[in-house]
Amino acid sequence: MHWSAKTLRRFMNFWPPFLGAGIRVKEFADDGSRVVVAHKLNKLNQNAVGTAFGGTIMAMTDPFFMLASMARLGKEYSVWDVAGEVRFLKPGKGTITAVMEIPDETFELIKERTADGSKYLHWFDTEVTNEAGEAVARVRRQVYYRRRRSATDKE
Template sequence: MYQTITKIARTFFSNAQIYKYGFNWSPMYRRTTAKVTEVSNDLLYVKIKIPLSYKNKNFVGTIFGGSLFSATDPLYMIQLINILGKDYVVWDKAATIKYKKPARSTVYCEFIFKNDEIKNIKSVVAEHGEFNLIKNTNITDKNGVVISELSKTIYVANKSFYKEKLKLRRNK
């Protein structure tokens, strides 16, 4: 459903606008209380904010850790799907979050890819068919104090390699 809506939206909006408003209007993302606040035109940079509110406040009055995790969970994968395009398969494979300090106010997180990193991903996938990318980022308060450290493992494969891999798996 989301891919169909995205295809239609591309006739009227830029990829950055679709990414930003698609997340912010999506029911599952809205429940996290986070908002995508910035998206670069090339989608290499995304910034979110997670405000402390009655919807995500835990028993001790700070942002519930699950809200921090779910607000950050889909961003790298969807970002990379849009950057790499239809010839690649991209899946979240693993994620960890280390809570460093309680989130007592609005917090922020940036998701950044560099052009060299994208070239490297394409190069490794071209050579090996697939690649496990590890991305790390921090959730910080307005002063840059680290609240949580996030690590994501993202699986990237050439679409034809992935289809062949699935076929082999089914035949076992």
Template sequence: MRVSENRLKWIMRLYPPMLFQRIWVVKFEPGFRGVTVRVKKSFLNKNYNKSIFGGTIFSAADPFYPVLFHQIFSNKGYRIIVWLKACDIRYIKPARTTLSFTIQLSDNDITEAENNLNRIGKNVKAYPIEMIDENGILCASLLSEVYMRNLDYVDNKQTAAV
């Protein structure tokens, strides 16, 4: 689904699993080159220790690299599947206040992915996310492994062998 940055921001803000966990998309950068997200602490996502549930923190990070890459490559005309293949999360400090994080994709990230999609039909790479609380303290660090598949890729080596 190709949409504008503003429309996708509102779709994700109002999507119930994110809304009820108080995961709020602040903004998407032009061309889907980045996103800023806030996780507001509330009674809906507070655990026994009065900090934000680890599951909420993980849920906040889960969709954004795949969404960014999907939008970028869909807008370039690719038919593509993108999903989070794996994620390594480290809870460093309890999240006792609202968390935020920003993801930025560089030209190099996009070029590397596009080269792999055209050359071998897929791209798999891990990208970092750091979640910071209102006091500037790092509370969680994630490494998100993103899988991308170019649905229009044809392996010329296999077709030549037939």
């Protein structure tokens, strides 16, 4: 299934785990170059000490490098989110935001590394920041890429 960036943004905003956690997709560029996700803390989505759950911070970035890549690369590629790491730096209070960007050069590298059908694993880094622009967490996501074989490749 291949959805447009606009459809993905709408779907993710109503996806029950994100809806319940208070995670909102604010921006999803059509070309897969940029995704902005925010979480506004309230009484229903805070942990025992009144801050954002660590799992919520991690979930803010969970599918987006993969989904942005799928939006950009299309059906010609198999794309999977395969690993994630987080380093918590300070409590997440108020509204926290993750800006995930994939520059054109990264997409060119992916195409180059997978041109012969090889798999390629790429790490993406992003920060989750508070309203003052301070880093709350540093998140790394690893995404798997492989160019799919076409009918002409199989012959």
